[in-house]
Amino acid sequence: MAQLLPYLNFPGTTREAMTFYASVFGGEVGFSTYGEFNAAPEGHPAYDAIMHSQLTGGGATLMAADAVENFGPPVVYGNNISLSFVGPEEELFRGYFDALADGGTVIMPLDKQVWGDIYGAVVDRFGINWMFNIEVASAESA
Structure with missing residues (x-):
């Protein structure tokens, strides 16, 4: 979920x-x-x-x-908070990530990480920090 x-x-x-x-x-x-x-x-x-x-x-x-x-x-106080999507919904999260990156800045592309999940970060065109953690193990067992 x-x-x-x-x-x-x-x-x-x-x-x-x-x-x-x-x-x-x-x-x-x-x-x-x-x-x-x-x-x-x-x-x-x-x-x-x-x-x-x-x-x-x-x-x-x-x-x-x-x-x-x-x-x-x-x-920098005021931008030290990110909104983080967490879950196994890879297709959904990749769509969100790409849409937020349009006109924004990709900080870290979505990619497999040392903890086993897919993670990426983007700042949207309005300056909001977004993080995405796609739970690979959850998606594989679903």
């Missing part, structure tokens, strides 16, 4: 922020670092940074990551 979820970016304070939000809203929060995904080598400034965090509970899901140099744009 397709979902549209908020995605927050922080300047290296994702763990602190998401732990705080979990204390406010309840639920379970998980963290994955760039190092755990082998996306940054040991000793690199991004190695221990949060590549993905997810808080789930109370009927809501909130996702976040650290904005790390060379791994995306720096945090």
